[in-house]
Amino acid sequence: MSLHADAVRVLKEWDAPDPGQEKLRLEYLDHLDGTPDGMWKASQPGHITASALVVDPASGRVLLTLHRKLRMWLQMGGHCEPEDATLAAAALREATEESGIPGLTLLRPGPVNLDRHLTPCAWHLDVQYAAIAPAGAVEAISDESLDLRWYAYDEVGSVADGSVETLLARTRALL
Numbered sequence: 001m002s003l004h005a006d007a008v009r010v011l012k013e014w015d016a017p018d019p020g021q022e023k024l025r026l027e028y029l030d031h032l033d034g035t036p037d038g039m040w041k042a043s044q045p046g047h048i049t050a051s052a053l054v055v056d057p058a059s060g061r062v063l064l065t066l067h068r069k070l071r072m073w074l075q076m077g078g079h080c081e082p083e084d085a086t087l088a089a090a091a092l093r094e095a096t097e098e099s100g101i102p103g104l105t106l107l108r109p110g111p112v113n114l115d116r117h118l119t120p121c122a123w124h125l126d127v128q129y130a131a132i133a134p135a136g137a138v139e140a141i142s143d144e145s146l147d148l149r150w151y152a153y154d155e156v157g158s159v160a161d162g163s164v165e166t167l168l169a170r171t172r173a174l175l
């Protein structure tokens with residue numbers, strides 16, 4: 001199965017938690033239906049991306065990255081690559097690369113949230129997962145980050161925007 005086909009499958013099977021998420025789910029499916037290259041960075045005016053919020057439920061905290069280009073505290077994530085077999089694998093790869101933490105596992109096989117946002121180059125139709133950090137996890141900054149920092153759940157709203165707060169709230173509801 002191609003990554004494109006996997007993304008269609010994931011989005012068709014996903015039960016959106018509210019009408020806003022259902023609207024995005026249908027927009028993503030329309031995008032994929034009308035854009036054969038819609039998984040890739042070169043696709044304009046937008047493309048599917050995959051991200052994961054790294055959480056440590058035992059300590060009640062999340063790891064955020066200060067994104068080098070956007071200069072915002074965000075979850076780990078980015079563009080799909082040809083070697084990604086599935087959308088979930090793309091999210092887990094991005095989380096592992098950007099956090100430097102080996103042994104991350106997805107909270108569940110399906111997405112937690114969808115978020116459509118404009119970047120300086122294109123629309124990102126982000127499919128968001130949650131990843132659980134193993135006990136004793138130690139982060140390591142990648143070239144894509146200016147900083148990495150653990151935040152208590154209740155601190156996230158003071159450093160990140162509403163999209164990260166929503167992702168955290170939906171993740172906590174599933175924990």
